[in-house]
Structures are given as C-alpha cells and as structure tokens.
Amino acid sequence: MSKHKADKPSQGPIDVAAIRAAAKKFVDDGAVASGYKGNREEIIQMLNEALATELVCVMRYKRHYFTATGLNNEPIKAEFLEHAQQEAEHADRIAERIVQLNGEPDFNPKNLAQRSHAEYDDSGDIKSMIRANLIAERIAIESYRQMIERIGDTDPTTRQMLVEIMAVEEEHADDMGDLLDI
Template sequence: MSDDFVLDVTRIREDARRKMEAGPVTDSYGVDSERVIDILNDVIATEMVCWLRYTRHAISATGIDRAQVAAEFTEHAAQEMQHAMRAAERVSQLGGEPDFDPATLARRAHTDYTTPSPNELKEMLEHNLLAERIVISSYQEIVRWLADRDPTTRRLLESILEEEEEHADDILDLLGT
C-alpha cells in the first residue's frame, strides 16, 4: 500500500504555469491562504507586544538581581522582534500585507502588555512566564491546525515555538534562584 504513490508531474507542470502571479502559493497549497495570513498577522501582534513587554521590564527592573533579569529580558526581546520579522516575511510570501498597526496590536495579540512596579522582579518574571506559556499553547494549536497543509508556515511556527519554550525555561530558572 505504501508504494502506490504516483507523482503526476504533467498536471503539476500545467498547474504551476497558471496563476504565476501567486508566486510560491500553488494549487497544492492545502489551506485558505487568507486565513493563514490573518493568523500570522496575529502572531506578529503577539510578538510585538512581547517585545514591548520584555523591553519595558528590562529597562525598568531594579533591585539586587536586576542585571541578570534585565539581561535575560533584553535577549528575549531581541528574539521576539526576530519572530515578528519572520512571521511578516511569511505573510509577504503568501501574498499578504504584514500588519504592524500599533492601533490594533494589543487587541490582536494573544498576550498582554503589563507594567509591574520596577522593584517587583518576581512579578515581572511571572508575567513573562505566563505570556510565554500562552504563546506556547497558541502556537502549538496553530501548528496542529496547519498539519501538513502548509509545511513551511508550520516549520516557521515550530522553530519559533522552540525558542518560546527556551524562554519559558530560562524564566523558570530565574524564578528558582
């Protein structure tokens, strides 16, 4: 049963010639690209809010463990920005417009922007751990939904997800010290 795979190259070649303007989006793309673009635009919003929150916390943190916590937040912030850029590039590849509109970022993001008091390092760590856990769950669900219908977007999300899990683990280590 496993060797009945026949690749109909003639059909694929004909399909590829149609809708050339769609670039990388071909007939074998297995999901509604508009829906994927919307989801990725919410990922961009989520990552931008995470960047804002980590940056704010890194700058305002005070107290005895300030340096270590601020360094970790700054590193995470840089990675969140990269995640937003990677999601935006994928939106563009899919023929969409990346949405960085600040007017709607907070509403579209899966996580919240928070402002704990500067000396509440533990509270800051907890807010960021909660955000990472929300991001991990939502990206896992997107990955499961995409399944094998858009492997490139799925792998992008999987690669980002791996870093979000590292972020959660880093924060857990800091909370433990």
C-alpha cells in the same frame, strides 16, 4: 521485493509538465504553489495574531529590560533583552511568511493589543516582571500549539516555522521559571 515497496502503491512519475504549466499560469501567486492546501485567509489571520503577540512581547520585554533596577538584577535584565531580540526575530519571520502567502502583515499599533494573545505588562518589581513574562510565554506556547494543530499538514512551511518558534518560546518559559526560583 522489499516490504517497504510493497506497502506503498506506485503513483507513477511526477508530472513535471503539469508542474511547469501551473507555475507559469499562476505566476502572480508568488510562493503559493498550485498544490497549496492550506486555508490562506485563515492562516494569514492566525499569523497576524501571532505577529501582534510577538510585537507585544517585544515591547513588554524591552520595558522590563529598561525599568528593572538593582545590581543583582543585571543577569535578569540581560535575559529580558535577549528574549526581546528573539521575539523580534519571530515577528520578522512571521511577517515574511504572511507576505509569502500573499497577505499583508498588520503592524498597525492602533489595534495591536487587541489582536495579541499575550498582554502587555508594566510591573514595577522584578518578580512581577518575571511572572508576567512566564505567563505570556505560556500563552504563546499554547497559541502556537493550537495553530500548528489547526494547520495540520495543509501548509508544511508555516507549520515548521511555528514549531521552531514554539520551541524557542518553551526555552523562554523555562528561563523565566528558573528565574522565579531565585
């Protein structure tokens, strides 16, 4: 007998009949399986805050893209546009996950800024724009880190999505940090 088998107690075979019965009984729960351990309401609330944050970031990056001027700033503008597109992809993934959890993504513009962890910025000079974006990325990274920590192992799908989004936010922060050095 190998050491690994001795370390894990046998739990027996998976109860396929019980899995099938639960899937049929709770079919209206959609993607939320009967063994789901997360606090759906809390996770949906956190995801709606993340959605608001991503949408505010899209608007900030788009504003910076369209208002940054100067021939030397074309590569920076391109970076702003790329980040805006990636933030929009994050928002889409988050909204999709909210729906999978039987929640409703909140796109209401009336209170978007209040739910967002990051702030909108209307800076006029390129250095201030870059700095505002770096600050917003740092806020997003820490927000995602705390969400991931809070979710723990209770919702592996949401956790994995947030880890992937956070990795892109870290790349964005690195990009903005590099641009500040120009």
